[in-house]
Amino acid sequence: MTIAETATATTASVAAPNAARVDLDIIADLVKPGSRVLDVGCGDGSLLQLLERRRGVDGRGVEISQAGVNDCVARGLSVIQGDADRDLVHYPDQSFDYVILSQTIQATRNPKAVLSELLRIGHRAIVSFPNFGHLSIRSSLMFFGRMPQTKNLPHTWYDTPNIHFCTIKDFIVLAREMGAQVEDAQAINATGQKMAMSMPWAFWNLFGQQAVFVLKR
Amino acid sequence: MNEAAANAHLARSVGSREANNPSSPVAEFGGDQPLRLDAGVDLGPFRIAYNTYGTLNADKTNAVLLCHALTMDHYAASPSPTTGKPGWWSSLVGEGKPIDTSKFFVICSNVIGGCLGSTGPATIDPRTGEPYGLDLPVVTIPDMVRAQKMLVERLGIDTLFAVIGGSMGGMQVLQWAVSYPDKVFAAVPIATGSRHSAQNIAFHEVGRQAVMADPDWCNGRYFSEGKRPVKGLAVARMTAHVTYLSEIALHRKFGRNLQDRDRFGFGFEADFQIESYLRHQGSSFVDRFDANSYLYLTRAMDYFDIAAEHDGLLANAFKGSKTRFCVVSFSSDWLFPTAESRTIVHALNAAAASVSFVEVETDKGHDAFLLEEPDFYRAVDGFISSAARARGLAQ
Numbered sequence: 001m002t003i004a005e006t007a008t009a010t011t012a013s014v015a016a017p018n019a020a021r022v023d024l025d026i027i028a029d030l031v032k033p034g035s036r037v038l039d040v041g042c043g044d045g046s047l048l049q050l051l052e053r054r055r056g057v058d059g060r061g062v063e064i065s066q067a068g069v070n071d072c073v074a075r076g077l078s079v080i081q082g083d084a085d086r087d088l089v090h091y092p093d094q095s096f097d098y099v100i101l102s103q104t105i106q107a108t109r110n111p112k113a114v115l116s117e118l119l120r121i122g123h124r125a126i127v128s129f130p131n132f133g134h135l136s137i138r139s140s141l142m143f144f145g146r147m148p149q150t151k152n153l154p155h156t157w158y159d160t161p162n163i164h165f166c167t168i169k170d171f172i173v174l175a176r177e178m179g180a181q182v183e184d185a186q187a188i189n190a191t192g193q194k195m196a197m198s199m200p201w202a203f204w205n206l207f208g209q210q211a212v213f214v215l216k217r
Numbered sequence: 218m219n220e221a222a223a224n225a226h227l228a229r230s231v232g233s234r235e236a237n238n239p240s241s242p243v244a245e246f247g248g249d250q251p252l253r254l255d256a257g258v259d260l261g262p263f264r265i266a267y268n269t270y271g272t273l274n275a276d277k278t279n280a281v282l283l284c285h286a287l288t289m290d291h292y293a294a295s296p297s298p299t300t301g302k303p304g305w306w307s308s309l310v311g312e313g314k315p316i317d318t319s320k321f322f323v324i325c326s327n328v329i330g331g332c333l334g335s336t337g338p339a340t341i342d343p344r345t346g347e348p349y350g351l352d353l354p355v356v357t358i359p360d361m362v363r364a365q366k367m368l369v370e371r372l373g374i375d376t377l378f379a380v381i382g383g384s385m386g387g388m389q390v391l392q393w394a395v396s397y398p399d400k401v402f403a404a405v406p407i408a409t410g411s412r413h414s415a416q417n418i419a420f421h422e423v424g425r426q427a428v429m430a431d432p433d434w435c436n437g438r439y440f441s442e443g444k445r446p447v448k449g450l451a452v453a454r455m456t457a458h459v460t461y462l463s464e465i466a467l468h469r470k471f472g473r474n475l476q477d478r479d480r481f482g483f484g485f486e487a488d489f490q491i492e493s494y495l496r497h498q499g500s501s502f503v504d505r506f507d508a509n510s511y512l513y514l515t516r517a518m519d520y521f522d523i524a525a526e527h528d529g530l531l532a533n534a535f536k537g538s539k540t541r542f543c544v545v546s547f548s549s550d551w552l553f554p555t556a557e558s559r560t561i562v563h564a565l566n567a568a569a570a571s572v573s574f575v576e577v578e579t580d581k582g583h584d585a586f587l588l589e590e591p592d593f594y595r596a597v598d599g600f601i602s603s604a605a606r607a608r609g610l611a612q
Contacts, residue, residue: 058571066576073543073573074595076603080544080562080574090563 022192023128024050026212027100030126030184031055035097038062038121040084040114041104045072048079060096062087085109088117096122103210105129106162112174119180119217128212133167133205136190152209168205175215184214236507237341239266239327239334240298241291244371252329252364255520256354262343265368266334267326270294270310271318273374279610280374281316282365283325284382284389286587287514288454288506290333293325294318299333299505308589315598320610321378328389329364330356330513338509339440350509351437358385358521362392366400376400378608379601383407383586384553385514388521391561394542395523395534403604405597407545408586410557411531411564412522417552420460421515424453428508437509450508451499458498463549463582467491524564531564538565541607542572543600545593547585573600 024047031037033055039048042061045068051057061079063069072079080087084101085108099122101114106129108114118125130152131137140148147157155162166174168187175182187195187208195208204211244265246252251261268291273280283293283306294310296303310316310323327335330353342349369377380393380401387409394404413421428434431449435442459467471491475481478488487493527533542565546558555576565572575596579585585593 060571066578069573070575070577070592070596073575074599076599076606078541078571078573080566080572081576082562082574087563087566090566092567092569095569 021046021103022188023102023210023212026186026188026194027051027102027126027128028054030186030212030214031057031098031100033057036060036095038091038096038099040088040099040101040118041107042072042077042079042102043068045075045077045079047100047102048072048077049075052077084114084117088114088121091117091121093120094123098122098124098126100126100128102126102128103130106132106165108164111164111166112178115174115180115215116178119178119215123216124183125180125215126212127171127215128210129166129171130162131168131187131205131208131211132165133169134190134209135206136209138206168208168211169201171211171213172201175213180215180217182213183216186212188212235266235299235334236332236337236339241266241268241327241334243267243334244368246367250367252360252367254354254360255357258354260329260336260354260356263329263336263364264334264340265326265329265336265364267291267324267368268293268295269325269372270323271321273322273372274610277374278376278378278608279321280369280372280377281321281323281379281381282369282377282393283310283316283323284361284365284380284386284393285325285328286382286384286386287457287518288502288511289386290331291325291327291335292333294323297505305587309594309597315594315601316381320605324369324372326365326368328361328385328514328517330361330510330517332507332510335364337507338437338513339507348440350440353509353513355516355520356513357517358388358392359396361517362389362396365389365393366397369400376402378610379403379405379604381405381407381597382409384409384583385518387553388518391523392521394538394540398535398538398540401540402608403541403543403601405543405545405600406558406561407593408547408550408553408558408583409561410553411524411534411561413518413520414557417460418519420456420552421519423456425512425515427452427456428512431508434508437512439508445503446508447500447503450503450506450511451496453511454502454506455495455499458495460552461582461584463551463580465549465580466582469580470494531560532567535565535568535570538568538570540570541600541604542570543596544572544574545586545596546574546576547581547583547590547593548576548578549580550583550585552583 037057037059039061048059062082069081099118137148187204188210248261251259293306294304312319327333332339338353380390382390387406390406428449431446433444434446474490476490476493524531546555562574577592
């Protein structure tokens with residue numbers, strides 16, 4: 001598999017099965033070469049593999065689905081079966097340069113506690129998530145009165161693993177509440193393009209389909 | 218009884234013959250190189266019977282040590298001389314298999330306390346000319362590993378590429394990583410625990426009591442008395458065998474089916490297939506295993522508790538470890554349930570060690586580690602291949 005293919009490979013995470021994971025590329029660019037990385041909710045290991053190949057990181061993963069773990073280990077990645085809500089307590093303080101939570105925070109039972117664990121374990125936390133404030137989601141509720149189902153979020157309300165959606169604005173408020181500093185942030189629009197940093201948050205919140213944040217304490 | 222007479226007697230049982238005249242290679246350690254035992258005494262001279270598969274590379278970096286389980290032996294990938302059956306891991310170990318003997322130099326040795334050639338209770342004590350019996354000091358998992366270390370050094374190997382084993386073999390893998398962290402590049406503990414649970418000690422005690430309750434056990438001196446406690450050992454094996462299977466696998470295989478009959482016999486013969494099966498397991502076991510060895514090896518497992526040696530904190534045992542771990546458990550294993558593996562994984566996480574952990578979905582119980590489980594093999598294959606790349610071993 002080439003790097004380009006790896007970057008767009010799907011993961012067993014809670015995003016759409018065939019959605020191009022532009023956020024993986026963005027995350028890979030944010031990580032310094034040779035650093036120690038823990039990927040929480042690493043799916044089938046696409047991001048970890050990308051990080052190992054492109055950035056030469058010392059990568060570890062945690063994945064809740066056994067199928068995902070088995071795939072990762074068969075690919076030669078250091079991954080354990082575990083739950084972001086329950087199993088992060090076993091990691092020592094500041095034991096990783098980056099702890100990544102990619103497209104997973106909305107599926108955790110206690111996002112605030114998980115985020116706090118990320119900031120404890122890692123010098124930096126990188127969090128990517130689908131923005132529930134995106135125009136298409138707002139319009140689905142407004143014009144159709146239905147819970148939104150989009151290409152990236154294909155689940156119905158009754159079978160979705162995504163139990164804690166948030167908007168970009170919500171996330172910023174939470175980070176501020178927790179005393180975390182936003183070191184970097186990126187938004188991706190519906191066509192998979194990075195949005196300009198100069199745009200105001202409100203603009204990102206309306207047109208950003210996904211967001212990637214780098215936080216530190 | 219002199220040595221010749223004792224040997225002649227031992228020869229009556231194939232298993233016992235292997236105990237003193239192993240058909241495999243043997244490493245002899247003289248009285249000047251004793252094995253320092255946890256019991257506080259030295260064992261010497263002593264002997265380790267072993268097999269190797271594949272070729273050691275010029276750098277001596279491709280050695281893999283396989284650690285066997287309670288009633289296995291060093292015939293991991295070659296036919297057993299006692300049963301004629303293929304090696305117990307011959308589907309996992311061999312050319313082109315996950316543990317590829319065309320790439321790795323694979324070593325498997327009989328544990329100290331065993332009965333297939335390494336010094337154990339059936340070995341003739343050079344001081345008396347009779348089998349050690351209960352005169353052999355009690356051995357522990359660390360003792361077994363210390364002996365393996367001496368063998369590995371004797372073979373001219375400084376660092377092992379990998380140490381791999383299931384059940385009691387998994388305990389040895391963990392002990393290797395704890396005792397000699399710099400000598401183990403990769404470790405694969407399978408279907409095991411960092412200590413033996415109360416329930417597991419309980420099952421072992423039932424087995425030992427069955428052996429010792431057999432009048433033919435003769436306080437461990439059955440060889441000298443010309444007897445063998447086959448009934449007791451068979452019962453011990455029957456009990457243990459149940460713990461190796463899962464309820465669902467037993468039901469699938471046997472259900473309540475009757476053996477060679479249409480109705481109950483209203484007696485105590487083996488009416489049910491499961492009874493017949495267990496009786497067969499028991500009676501075939503006694504032909505290949507020594508009763509005293511069974512006592513010693515179950516004891517070694519019972520004493521195993523890594524955390525106890527490290528201020529009660531398992532993570533301390535792995536502090537600073539550079540070894541890459543791949544922990545494997547099986548979902549229907551109730552002897553070493555996944556929770557035991559998870560405890561190991563959490564300790565490794567706390568020690569910031571490199572660890573992979575796979576729980577293989579199967580209904581085959583503890584025995585699954587000896588069976589061809591595709592997810593298990595894929596995990597071992599992937600882990601070993603990536604570790605080999607990291608070790609700079611040609612793929």
